[in-house]
Amino acid sequence: MNQKNIIVIGNGMVGYKFCERLSNKDTKQQFKIITFCEERRPAYDRVRLSAYFEGKTAEDLSMASIDWYKERNIDLYLEDKIISIDRVNKTVTSIKGKTLSFDKIVMATGSSPFVPPVPGIDKAGVFVYRTIEDLEEIIAYAKKCKTCVVIGGGLLGLEAAKAAQELGLKTEVVEFAPRLMPRQVDDAGGEMLKRLIETQGMTVNLNKNTKNIVGDASVTAMEFNDDSVINTDMIIISAGIRPRDDLARASGITVGTRGGVLVNSSLKTSDDNIYAIGECVVYGDMIYGLVAPGFIMADAVVEQLTGNSAATFTGADMSTKLKLMGTDVASFGDIEPQDKSCQDLVLNNPYTGVYKKLLISADGNTLLGGVLVGDASEYGSLLQIYQNKMQLPADPMSLILPRNDDAESGIGIGDLPDTAHICSCENVTKGDVLDAIKNQDCDSVSAVKSYTKAGTGCGGCVPMLTDLYQYKMAEDGIEVSNALCEHFDLSREEMYQVVRATGINTFADLIAQHGKGTGCEICKPTAGSIFASVFNEPILNHASLQDSNDAFLANIQQDGTYSVIPGIPGGEITPDMLMVIAQVGKDFDLYTKITGGQRIDLLGARLDQLPAIWKILINAGFKSGHAYGKSLRTVKSCVGSTWCRYGVQDSTSLAIELEIRYRGLRSPHKIKGAVSGCTRECAEAQCKDFGVIATEKGWNLYVCGNGGIKPRHADLLASDIDKDTVIKYIDRFLMYYIKTADRLQRTANWMMKLPGGLDHLKAVVIDDSLAINSELEAQMQHVVDTYECEWTNTLNDPEKLKRFKHFINSDDQDETVQFTREREQIRPLQHSGKALK
Amino acid sequence: MNTEWINVGAVVNFAKDLGCCVKVNGRQIAVFNLSENNQWYAVQNLCPHDKRMVLSRGIIGDKEGEPKVTCPLHKNSFSLKNGKHVSEGDVDDITTYPIKVKDGDVFLQVVV
Numbered sequence: 035m036n037q038k039n040i041i042v043i044g045n046g047m048v049g050y051k052f053c054e055r056l057s058n059k060d061t062k063q064q065f066k067i068i069t070f071c072e073e074r075r076p077a078y079d080r081v082r083l084s085a086y087f088e089g090k091t092a093e094d095l096s097m098a099s100i101d102w103y104k105e106r107n108i109d110l111y112l113e114d115k116i117i118s119i120d121r122v123n124k125t126v127t128s129i130k131g132k133t134l135s136f137d138k139i140v141m142a143t144g145s146s147p148f149v150p151p152v153p154g155i156d157k158a159g160v161f162v163y164r165t166i167e168d169l170e171e172i173i174a175y176a177k178k179c180k181t182c183v184v185i186g187g188g189l190l191g192l193e194a195a196k197a198a199q200e201l202g203l204k205t206e207v208v209e210f211a212p213r214l215m216p217r218q219v220d221d222a223g224g225e226m227l228k229r230l231i232e233t234q235g236m237t238v239n240l241n242k243n244t245k246n247i248v249g250d251a252s253v254t255a256m257e258f259n260d261d262s263v264i265n266t267d268m269i270i271i272s273a274g275i276r277p278r279d280d281l282a283r284a285s286g287i288t289v290g291t292r293g294g295v296l297v298n299s300s301l302k303t304s305d306d307n308i309y310a311i312g313e314c315v316v317y318g319d320m321i322y323g324l325v326a327p328g329f330i331m332a333d334a335v336v337e338q339l340t341g342n343s344a345a346t347f348t349g350a351d352m353s354t355k356l357k358l359m360g361t362d363v364a365s366f367g368d369i370e371p372q373d374k375s376c377q378d379l380v381l382n383n384p385y386t387g388v389y390k391k392l393l394i395s396a397d398g399n400t401l402l403g404g405v406l407v408g409d410a411s412e413y414g415s416l417l418q419i420y421q422n423k424m425q426l427p428a429d430p431m432s433l434i435l436p437r438n439d440d441a442e443s444g445i446g447i448g449d450l451p452d453t454a455h456i457c458s459c460e461n462v463t464k465g466d467v468l469d470a471i472k473n474q475d476c477d478s479v480s481a482v483k484s485y486t487k488a489g490t491g492c493g494g495c496v497p498m499l500t501d502l503y504q505y506k507m508a509e510d511g512i513e514v515s516n517a518l519c520e521h522f523d524l525s526r527e528e529m530y531q532v533v534r535a536t537g538i539n540t541f542a543d544l545i546a547q548h549g550k551g552t553g554c555e556i557c558k559p560t561a562g563s564i565f566a567s568v569f570n571e572p573i574l575n576h577a578s579l580q581d582s583n584d585a586f587l588a589n590i591q592q593d594g595t596y597s598v599i600p601g602i603p604g605g606e607i608t609p610d611m612l613m614v615i616a617q618v619g620k621d622f623d624l625y626t627k628i629t630g631g632q633r634i635d636l637l638g639a640r641l642d643q644l645p646a647i648w649k650i651l652i653n654a655g656f657k658s659g660h661a662y663g664k665s666l667r668t669v670k671s672c673v674g675s676t677w678c679r680y681g682v683q684d685s686t687s688l689a690i691e692l693e694i695r696y697r698g699l700r701s702p703h704k705i706k707g708a709v710s711g712c713t714r715e716c717a718e719a720q721c722k723d724f725g726v727i728a729t730e731k732g733w734n735l736y737v738c739g740n741g742g743i744k745p746r747h748a749d750l751l752a753s754d755i756d757k758d759t760v761i762k763y764i765d766r767f768l769m770y771y772i773k774t775a776d777r778l779q780r781t782a783n784w785m786m787k788l789p790g791g792l793d794h795l796k797a798v799v800i801d802d803s804l805a806i807n808s809e810l811e812a813q814m815q816h817v818v819d820t821y822e823c824e825w826t827n828t829l830n831d832p833e834k835l836k837r838f839k840h841f842i843n844s845d846d847q848d849e850t851v852q853f854t855r856e857r858e859q860i861r862p863l864q865h866s867g868k869a870l871k
Numbered sequence: 872m873n874t875e876w877i878n879v880g881a882v883v884n885f886a887k888d889l890g891c892c893v894k895v896n897g898r899q900i901a902v903f904n905l906s907e908n909n910q911w912y913a914v915q916n917l918c919p920h921d922k923r924m925v926l927s928r929g930i931i932g933d934k935e936g937e938p939k940v941t942c943p944l945h946k947n948s949f950s951l952k953n954g955k956h957v958s959e960g961d962v963d964d965i966t967t968y969p970i971k972v973k974d975g976d977v978f979l980q981v982v983v
């Protein structure tokens with residue numbers, strides 16, 4: 035075969051990307067790709083290098099496995115470096131003595147950290163931050179250190195400083211310039227950033243020029259030109275990069291006056307057969323120290339080699355976003371006005387730690403650049419406006435003003451032109467994404483991701499990608515499937531109807547006849563809940579379908595222990611019963627708290643203690659409070675006419691009656707109720723799924739209220755009705771909700787999506803417009819008649835009790851569960867023994 | 872490295888389609904017995920997300936045919952076959968252990 039040899043020198047992020055793109059595109063197999071990698075392992079994600087400190091392994095960071103190169107017939111020489119290029123005879127020679135001939139060379143040698151020539155810089159304890167090996171050395175050395183200084187307050191320096199801090203070192207940053215990130219932010223932004231960094235416990239020193247590094251064999255301190263001294267156990271240098279142009283120089287290839295392999299817009303060096311791409315390149319006086327421009331260069335060379343000789347590189351955007359947890363910083367375009375005519379808009383809020391600046395052309399039409407510190411949430415949409423030179427809104431300030439969730443954002447995804455970059459790491463445009471949806475049958479966000487590769491780099495564009503996908507679906511009028519999960523095409527409502535209609539009462543039958551596979555954490559609990567709503571068997575009869583809390587009839591806590599909440603209908607409790615709870619709390623040393631639902635929570639019980647605790651409670655007359663279930667929780671009450679001087683009806687008695695009637699009722703989400711004795715509404719009935727308020731003539735019934743995440747005021751369903759009618763309407767309402775709601779949809783949310791809304795619900799519940807009320811009432815009566823306390827049932831069943839043990843082959847307790855004490859009660863400790871935040 | 876097969880109890884002790892935790896040389900290992908094809912799996916009991924000994928209490932299922940367990944705390948899912956984290960987000964993978972059934976008893980292979 036007459037293949038051309040392409041030798042890729044350097045297998046870093048950009049060299050790898052070149053190999054990937056060329057091998058994808060070269061369908062005729064014209065080229066044989068050979069790549070030399072100086073490092074010990076093939077290309078890895080240097081951008082996410084700091085994740086290595088958080089426990090990511092080299093394997094996690096790897097861009098592709100060694101097998102990947104084999105599959106694509108790419109020859110990969112690891113730990114081997116090209117030391118000379120013979121341009122006349124067209125060969126390269128490696129340090130291990132390999133000589134190979136080439137047709138084309140692609141230099142992707144990257145850059146190396148700039149190490150300032152300060153006396154003492156070669157002492158032990160001074161590190162750079164570029165490779166996995168550098169990080170391994172830093173981690174090993176840091177074990178014997180308490181303090182660290184990072185030289186350089188730029189993008190990478192701050193990242194390194196954060197990493198050092200995470201290693202437990204007291205960290206200082208030293209910057210030569212008068213502000214942090216001098217290349218990305220302006221003075222005021224730098225000032226805000228300094229404050230944000232300092233609140234995270236780091237010290238920032240500006241205007242500092244290192245004069246000398248002190249120490250015998252290893253570093254102990256740094257001296258500066260202003261004669262100040264900082265004592266430190268180690269130093270990380272992050273003072274900029276130098277393109278690796280040594281091989282180019284040695285081979286007689288032209289380099290830039292300030293270094294870097296010089297290329298033209300075709301990415302050709304002074305030798306026509308040699309290209310250069312990535313961080314080693316200087317183009318138009320610029321060195322592109324970011325990965326996205328390198329990928330664009332790789333693409334352009336691939337295009338040229340595969341026939342599109344017009345493909346060029348004409349510069350790339352240097353917009354950046356700092357990826358430090360807890361510190362939002364981003365900039366794009368110009369950060370300072372280039373001439374007097376342009377205007378700047380500044381938002382500077384020292385109280386919230388947010389600084390934002392936009393630079394706008396004199397005519398107010400175009401965005402020229404911007405700086406965001408403290409809150410970079412608008413970065414994505416601002417970048418789009420900037421890159422696509424889009425028309426600005428009349429008041430551009432609206433683009434950076436804080437806004438609440440409901441407000442329309444300044445610019446919709448639909449407004450973007452097709453050329454807009456959605457993913458800059460992978461160079462994917464809006465047009466590419468639309469094409470993938472339309473012509474490549476990509477029918478989900480993940481399908482778009484795997485086809486276009488968008489969102490597979492830094493991941494920052496995924497929200498925008500998702501928006502775009504949903505926008506396109508809505509535009510095409512395609513309904514996003516309401517299938518439960520990959521195992522069932524049915525929605526929850528359809529599954530409920532199947533179960534009602536067929537009487538299927540095991541998951542095995544349900545999935546065999548109506549689904550596929552073995553199920554998952556979505557369909558199993560949904561089916562379990564439906565079986566319980568319909569047949570009302572104790573839920574542990576289907577133990578393997580139950581989710582976290584239901585699986586052990588208790589709420590799992592963050593440390594893996596459980597809470598115990600006995601039912602206290604209407605919040606009414608005798609002193610004797612209170613004493614039982616108190617005794618249990620004392621005997622088992624449980625954290626005891628009054629809940630927001632008028633009952634008492636006992637927290638910190640181990641799995642193996644639950645049966646013993648419940649045995650005592652049940653013997654004393656308590657029943658399960660179902661605090662763990664998607665089921666009725668509480669019916670809150672006030673003291674009502676029995677005691678209160680304003681009360682007009684006995685709200686406590688009705689609350690108790692309702693709680694006892696519906697306890698144990700399983701539903702798509704939890705249900706809460708309340709009864710107030712008068713219009714003063716002390717039981718907060720208007721924020722409950724069902725709420726009853728006493729009137730002079732009877733009761734007003736409210737439905738579909740919610741506290742919690744998004745409060746919703748309940749709707750008045752019927753006024754001045756008697757108690758029997760209250761119960762009849764609630765029976766019908768709840769059963770209709772259980773029949774039609776989606777999984778995990780509270781009544782408030784269900785109402786907001788219910789076609790016809792409140793009028794429809796009134797028609798069904800009051801006027802029986804669907805002629806299903808007798809059915810709904812009978813279904814509810816079945817649940818009421820078959821009620822059984824789940825804990826009583828479990829305590830009487832040795833098979834079910836078997837699971838309430840931490841180990842099945844030992845009576846030991848889980849020794850990782852540990853407590854400390856606070857305000858005289860227990861409080862969980864982290865696995866590592868540290869107190870939880 | 873020496874490995875050894877350790878008997879962790881009779882098959883009948885392990886409920887089907889549910890997890891159980893066993894203690895092996897001080898280590899906590901979660902064992903799952905799937906009724907479909909009678910498959911057995913063993914993984915670390917520690918969820919790498921919040922570092923709690925809870926995976927044996929997770930619900931089991933499959934993702935595109937690959938058996939998985941879902942942590943009861945925050946619903947991160949892990950392949951039972953190879954321990955890979957298979958749900959959204961950035962969570963480490965978990966360790967799996969060889970497991971076999973012989974003469975009615977369950978054995979795990981661990982490094983001793």
Ligand code: SRM
Binds near residue numbers: 635
């Ligand atoms: C214990 C308690 C807090 C307390 O110490 O007071 C509590 C604790 C929890 N609540 Fe709550 N809520 C408690 C009263 C409330 C209240 C107040 C009330 O009921 O009057 C509300 C607002 C009212 C409402 O629901 O509309 C409330 C709204 C929520 C929500 C938001 C629900 C919503 O639809 O917006 C959640 C999240 C969810 O369910 O998805 C939640 C979820 C939880 C969970 C289950 C979080 C979790 O998944 O682990 C907590 C577990 C409790 C446990 O392990 O025991 N909790 N929670 C209260 C128990 C009441 C009880 O006796 O059963």
Ligand SMILES: Cc1cc2nc3c(=O)[nH]c(=O)nc-3n(C[C@H](O)[C@H](O)[C@H](O)COP(=O)(O)OP(=O)(O)OC[C@H]3O[C@@H](n4cnc5c(N)ncnc54)[C@H](O)[C@@H]3O)c2cc1C
Binds near residue numbers: 084115
């Ligand atoms: C900690 C850190 C964080 C970063 N964060 C970001 C970020 O958030 N965003 C961003 O855009 N960029 C970031 N970068 C920069 C980004 O990593 C680089 O832009 C990118 O890696 C450049 O790719 P490259 O292939 O040109 O160079 P490199 O990835 O450096 O690869 C060059 C490879 O060539 C090898 N090599 C050199 N000479 C030879 C030779 N003669 N023979 C064989 N092999 C040779 C080198 O050993 C190296 O492995 C970050 C960098 C670091 C270190």
Ligand code: SF4
């Ligand atoms: S408010 Fe949040 S933290 Fe507090 S109990 Fe409710 S869910 Fe838990």
Ligand code: FES
Binds near residue numbers: 919920942944945947
């Ligand atoms: S601890 Fe397991 S998912 Fe969070």
